[in-house]
Amino acid sequence: MKELTKTEETLLLTILRLKNKAYGVVIKQHIQKQTGKALPYGTLYFVLEQLTKKGYVKRFAGETKPERGGRKRIYYSVTTYGNRALENAYKMQQKIWNGYAEQTWDKEKS
Amino acid sequence: MQRKKPPKFAEKILEVLSSSKKTGILGDTEEEYRLILQEKSRIKAYMWYVRQIIQPLPLYIRSHINGSIIMFKNYLKTAWRSIRKHKGYSFINIAGLSIGIAVCLFILLWVKDEASYDRFHKHIDHLYRLTQDQTQGGGEIFKVAVTPAPIGPALKKDYAAVVEFCRLRPIGRNLITVKGKNFYEEDFLFVDPSFLKMFTFPLVSGNTDTVLDDPSHILLTESTAEKYFGTEDPVGQTITYSNYVDFLVAGVLKDVPDNSHIRFNFLGNFQVVIDTFGNSTDWWNNYYYTYVQLDENTDADRIRAEVAPYLKKISPTSRMKIGLQPVKDIYLRSDYAIDLYSATHDKSQYVYIFTAVALIVLLLACINFMNLATARAGLRGKEVGLRKVVGARRAELIRQFFGESILFSIVACLFAFGLVRLLLPSFNNLTAKSIDPGVLIQPEMLLFVAGIALLSGFVSGVYPALYLSAFQPIVIFRGKSGTKSGSALFRKALVVFQFTLSIVFISGTFIIGDQLKFLRSRDLGLDKEAVIHFRLRGSLNRNYTAFKNDLLKTAGISGVGAGSDIPTYTIHSTTGFEWEGKDPESRLLVHQFAVDPDYLPVLGIELKEGRPFDQDMTRINSAFIVNETLAEAIGYKDNAVGRFITLWNIKAPIVGVVKDFHFKSLHTEIEPLVMRLEPRRFRYVFVKIDTCDLRSSLAAVERVYKEHNPEYPFEFGFLDESLNALYHADRRVGALFNIFTGLAISISCLGLLGLASFLIDRRRKEICIRKIIGADLGRILILLSKDFLKWVTAAAVLAIPIAAFAMNRWLQNFAYRTKISAGTFVLSLVLALGIAIITISYHSLRAARTNPAESLRHE
Numbered sequence: 001m002k003e004l005t006k007t008e009e010t011l012l013l014t015i016l017r018l019k020n021k022a023y024g025v026v027i028k029q030h031i032q033k034q035t036g037k038a039l040p041y042g043t044l045y046f047v048l049e050q051l052t053k054k055g056y057v058k059r060f061a062g063e064t065k066p067e068r069g070g071r072k073r074i075y076y077s078v079t080t081y082g083n084r085a086l087e088n089a090y091k092m093q094q095k096i097w098n099g100y101a102e103q104t105w106d107k108e109k110s
Numbered sequence: 111m112q113r114k115k116p117p118k119f120a121e122k123i124l125e126v127l128s129s130s131k132k133t134g135i136l137g138d139t140e141e142e143y144r145l146i147l148q149e150k151s152r153i154k155a156y157m158w159y160v161r162q163i164i165q166p167l168p169l170y171i172r173s174h175i176n177g178s179i180i181m182f183k184n185y186l187k188t189a190w191r192s193i194r195k196h197k198g199y200s201f202i203n204i205a206g207l208s209i210g211i212a213v214c215l216f217i218l219l220w221v222k223d224e225a226s227y228d229r230f231h232k233h234i235d236h237l238y239r240l241t242q243d244q245t246q247g248g249g250e251i252f253k254v255a256v257t258p259a260p261i262g263p264a265l266k267k268d269y270a271a272v273v274e275f276c277r278l279r280p281i282g283r284n285l286i287t288v289k290g291k292n293f294y295e296e297d298f299l300f301v302d303p304s305f306l307k308m309f310t311f312p313l314v315s316g317n318t319d320t321v322l323d324d325p326s327h328i329l330l331t332e333s334t335a336e337k338y339f340g341t342e343d344p345v346g347q348t349i350t351y352s353n354y355v356d357f358l359v360a361g362v363l364k365d366v367p368d369n370s371h372i373r374f375n376f377l378g379n380f381q382v383v384i385d386t387f388g389n390s391t392d393w394w395n396n397y398y399y400t401y402v403q404l405d406e407n408t409d410a411d412r413i414r415a416e417v418a419p420y421l422k423k424i425s426p427t428s429r430m431k432i433g434l435q436p437v438k439d440i441y442l443r444s445d446y447a448i449d450l451y452s453a454t455h456d457k458s459q460y461v462y463i464f465t466a467v468a469l470i471v472l473l474l475a476c477i478n479f480m481n482l483a484t485a486r487a488g489l490r491g492k493e494v495g496l497r498k499v500v501g502a503r504r505a506e507l508i509r510q511f512f513g514e515s516i517l518f519s520i521v522a523c524l525f526a527f528g529l530v531r532l533l534l535p536s537f538n539n540l541t542a543k544s545i546d547p548g549v550l551i552q553p554e555m556l557l558f559v560a561g562i563a564l565l566s567g568f569v570s571g572v573y574p575a576l577y578l579s580a581f582q583p584i585v586i587f588r589g590k591s592g593t594k595s596g597s598a599l600f601r602k603a604l605v606v607f608q609f610t611l612s613i614v615f616i617s618g619t620f621i622i623g624d625q626l627k628f629l630r631s632r633d634l635g636l637d638k639e640a641v642i643h644f645r646l647r648g649s650l651n652r653n654y655t656a657f658k659n660d661l662l663k664t665a666g667i668s669g670v671g672a673g674s675d676i677p678t679y680t681i682h683s684t685t686g687f688e689w690e691g692k693d694p695e696s697r698l699l700v701h702q703f704a705v706d707p708d709y710l711p712v713l714g715i716e717l718k719e720g721r722p723f724d725q726d727m728t729r730i731n732s733a734f735i736v737n738e739t740l741a742e743a744i745g746y747k748d749n750a751v752g753r754f755i756t757l758w759n760i761k762a763p764i765v766g767v768v769k770d771f772h773f774k775s776l777h778t779e780i781e782p783l784v785m786r787l788e789p790r791r792f793r794y795v796f797v798k799i800d801t802c803d804l805r806s807s808l809a810a811v812e813r814v815y816k817e818h819n820p821e822y823p824f825e826f827g828f829l830d831e832s833l834n835a836l837y838h839a840d841r842r843v844g845a846l847f848n849i850f851t852g853l854a855i856s857i858s859c860l861g862l863l864g865l866a867s868f869l870i871d872r873r874r875k876e877i878c879i880r881k882i883i884g885a886d887l888g889r890i891l892i893l894l895s896k897d898f899l900k901w902v903t904a905a906a907v908l909a910i911p912i913a914a915f916a917m918n919r920w921l922q923n924f925a926y927r928t929k930i931s932a933g934t935f936v937l938s939l940v941l942a943l944g945i946a947i948i949t950i951s952y953h954s955l956r957a958a959r960t961n962p963a964e965s966l967r968h969e
C-alpha cells in the first residue's frame with residue numbers, strides 16, 4: 001500500500017467526516033473552511049479520481065437537481081480499504097511526530 | 111432574465127480534461143457557479159470558473175507525461191528497429207531529409223547575411239541617400255544614385271530636420287607611394303568630415319570629431335595600415351597619392367565589415383575632390399553620392415514631399431526629382447544606375463527566389479518520406495493492427511508515427527549540420543561571402559534548426575500518421591494490404607509533383623545556361639579580341655601623343671587609341687545636351703565619351719555614316735560622332751551628319767554616326783552616346799596587339815610604357831576578360847542554380863528509387879508468372895517502367911508552363927536575352943525520363959531477372 005499524499009489524506013478525512021452528505025460542492029466548501037485554502041475543482045476531482053482508481057473511495061449517484069443543469073449529484077464514501085489507508089497514515093504520523101511536543105516544551109523551558 | 115449556465119466553452123474544456131464523465135465535476139461546478147452568481151458579478155463568476163480549470167493544469171500535464179513515457183520508450187524502440195531493419199529505406203529518407211535541411215540552412219545563412227547589410231550603423235534608421243530620377247527625351251525615367259555637390263549643404267542649411275549630410279566620392283585603383291615604394295591600391299573614398307559621425311566605422315586610433323577635418327589627412331583601415339607599416343605606428347606617416355599629393359596618416363579605422371555597401375581602404379577629406387575637380391556649386395553634374403541623417407522624429411515622407419518645391423526655389427532651372435532612399439535598403443533593393451560597387455539590379459528577388467527554392471527542396475524530401483511510408487503501409491499495417499488489438503487508441507498511433515518522422519528529421523538535422531559545417535568553405539567560395547562557421551552555433555540558429563526538424567518531421571509525418579492509424583485490424587489480418595486505391599493515386603500525385611519541380615529546375619538550368627552563353631557570344635558591335643587596356647596615368651597625360659607614336663612604331667602593335675570611358679565601366683553622362691528642334695521642356699540623358707581619333711578603329715566600332723575624327727589632335731571639340739540610338743532619339747535618323755548639336759556650351763557639327771555598340775553590360779539597353787575629341791579627358795589607353803606572339807607584344811608595350819612613364823608600374827587587362835567579368839554575378843546565380851537542380855533531382859530520384867522498390871516488390875509474383883508464360887526481359891521492363899514514365903510525362907506537361915513563366919521573369923533582368931526555345935523543354939523532358947528510367951531500372955532489372963522458382967516457392 002502506497003503512502004497517502006497530504007491532499008489525499010485531507011480528502012479522505014473530509015469525506016469520512018461528512019458521512020453520507022459528501023459530494024463535490026460540500027467537500028470543497030468543507031476543506032476551504034477547515035484549511036482556509038481554496039482547492040479548485042480541477043484539482044479536487046483529479047485527486048478524487050486517483051482515490052477512486054486506488055479503491056479508497058467509491059461513488060454513488062444521488063438525486064437530480066435543477067441547479068446542477070439536470071445532472072445527478074455524485075456522492076463519495078470511504079471504503080474499508082480507504083479506512084485502512086487512513087489508519088496506516090495516522091500511525092505513521094504519530095511515530096514521526098512522537099516526542100515533538102516534549103522537545104518544544106524543553107526548549108521553551110531552557 | 112439572467113443566464114444561469116456557466117459558459118459552454120469553458121464547460122467543454124473541463125469535460126475534456128476530466129478523465130471520466132461519471133465524476134460529477136460538471137454538476138458541482140455549475141452548482142457553485144450559480145451560488146457565486148447570486149452574490150457577485152458575471153465576470154467574477156466567470157473568472158472563478160476559469161480558475162477551476164487553469165490552476166490544476168500543471169497537475170494534468172504532469173500526470174499525462176508520466177503515463178505516456180513508457181509508451182514513448184516503446185515508440186523509440188520500434189522506430190529504431192524499423193530504421194535498422196530497412197536500411198535502404200532509412201538511408202533514402204535520412205539522406206533526402208539531410209540534403210533538404212542542409213540546403214535550407216545554407217540558404218538561411220545566405221539570406222541572413224544579405225539582410226544584415228549596413229545594419230551595424232548606429233543611426234541606420236535615420237540615414238538616407240539622396241537619389242535622382244532623371245527624365246530622358248522620351249519621357250523615360252533614368253534613376254541614378256548620384257547627385258550634384260551643392261544639394262547636401264543646401265538641404266542642411268534650410269532644413270532643421272536634416273541633422274547632417276555627407277558627400278562621398280569613391281575613387282578606384284590608384285597609385286600610392288609609401289617609403290619610396292609604389293603600389294596600386296583599390297578603394298579610396300573621399301568624404302565630408304561628418305562621415306564618421308553619421309556612419310559607424312569605429313576608429314582604432316584618433317579622435318572621431320576632428321580626425322577628418324584636415325584635407326591633408328588620410329585614414330587607413332587596420333589591414334591596410336598593417337600591410338604598409340607592419341608593427342610600426344602608422345599615425346604620422348606619409349603616403350603619396352598618385353604621385354602628386356602627400357597625405358599624413360591621421361588615424362586608423364577598423365576594417366570595413368563585409369556587409370557594408372560603402373567600402374574603402376583609404377578615407378580622405380572631401381575637400382581634396384573639390385580642389386581637384388572643382389565644380390562644388392554646379393547643379394548640373396552628378397559626381398557624388400549624398401547621404402543625409404534625418405532628425406529622429408522626422409518622417410522621411412515629409413521631407414520627400416517638400417524637397418521638390420524647395421529645389422525649384424533655390425535652382426529654378428533645375429528639373430531634378432530627388433528621392434530619399436533608406437540606407438538599409440540600398441544593398442538589397444537599390445535599382446539605381448551608377449551605384450556604389452554593387453551591381454545595379456534589385457537583389458531582393460534573389461532572396462525570395464532562393465528562399466522558395468530552399469522550401470521546395472525541403473518539401474521534396476518530405477514528400478519522399480510520405481511516399482515511402484505509405485508505400486510500406488503493407489509492412490507496417492500488421493504492427494498497426496496488433497497495436498490496435500491490444501488496445502492502442504488512434505491518437506496514440508498518430509503520436510507514434512509523428513514521433514517516428516520527427517526522430518528521422520532530428521537525425522537528418524544532425525547530418526545536415528555536419529554537412530553544412532563541412533561544405534561552408536566551398537559555399538563561401540561560391541557565393542563570395544565570408545560566413546563564419548561560428549554563426550552555426552548561435553542560439554537563434556539552433557532554434558531555427560530545431561524548428562526545421564519539427565516542421566519537416568510534422569510535414570512528412572502528417573500523411574502516414576493519419577493514413578496508417580486509420581487501418582482496421584480485421585481488414586489487415588484477413589490478408590488484405592489495407593491500402594485503398596485512393597492512396598495509390600495520392601502517391602502518384604506526389605511523384606508527379608516531385609518530377610514537375612525537377613523538370614522546372616532542369617529547364618531553368620538550361621535557360622540560365624543559354625542566357626550566359628548568349629551574354630558571352632553576343633556581337634557587341636565592337637571587336638574585343640586582342641585588345642589590352644590600361645589607365646592613362648602620370649606623365650602619359652601630358653605626352654600621350656609621343657607615347658602613342660612610339661607604340662605604333664613597335665612591332666606587334668597594330669593600333670593605339672584612348673578615351674575617357676571603357677566599355678565595361680561608363681560613368682560620364684549628362685543632360686546638358688541640346689539640338690535644333692528640341693522641346694525646351696524635355697531633357698535627354700546622353701553618355702559622352704572623350705576619345706582620340708583611333709578609339710573607334712582600335713575597338714572595331716564601325717561607322718555607319720560620315721567620317722571619323724581628324725587625326726589632328728589639336729582640333730579639340732570641333733566635331734561630334736554619335737551613335738545610332740542618339741541620332742534616332744533626336745530625330746535625325748538618316749540625316750544626322752552635318753547637323754549641329756550642343757553639349758554643355760560646345761556647339762559643333764555631327765561628322766559621323768557609328769553603328770550601335772554595347773558600352774554597358776547587356777542588362778541595360780543601348781543608350782544615346784556622343785563622342786568628341788578632347789585629350790584632356792582621356793583616362794584609358796587601348797592597344798590592339800598581335801596575338802601570334804602575345805608575350806613579346808606585351809613586353810613591347812611595357813617597354814615603351816616604362817620609357818614614357820617610369821614612375822607608374824605597368825598593369826593592364828584584356829578587354830574580352832574585363833567584359834566577361836561584367837556577368838560575374840549572373841554566372842554565380844547560374845552556378846547556384848545548377849547545384850539546386852542537382853539536389854532537387856537527386857532527392858526526387860531517391861524517392862523514385864524507394865517507391866519503385868516497393869511497388870515492384872508487390873508485383874514480383876506477377877512478373878514471375880509472366881516470365882513462366884514466356885514474357886522476355888524487355889517486355890517486363892517496359893511493363894514495369896510504363897507506369898512511372900506516364901507520370902513523369904504528366905509532370906512535364908505541368909512543368910513547362912511554370913518554367914516558361916518563371917524563367918521569362920528572370921530574363922527580364924536583361925535588356926538583351928535569348929529566346930526560350932521549345933527544344934529546351936523537350937531536352938528537359940528527355941533528361942527527366944532518362945533519369946527516371948535509369949533509377950527504376952535498378953529495381954525492375956532485378957525483378958525481371960530473378961528466377962521464378964525463387965519467388966514462387968513460398969506459396
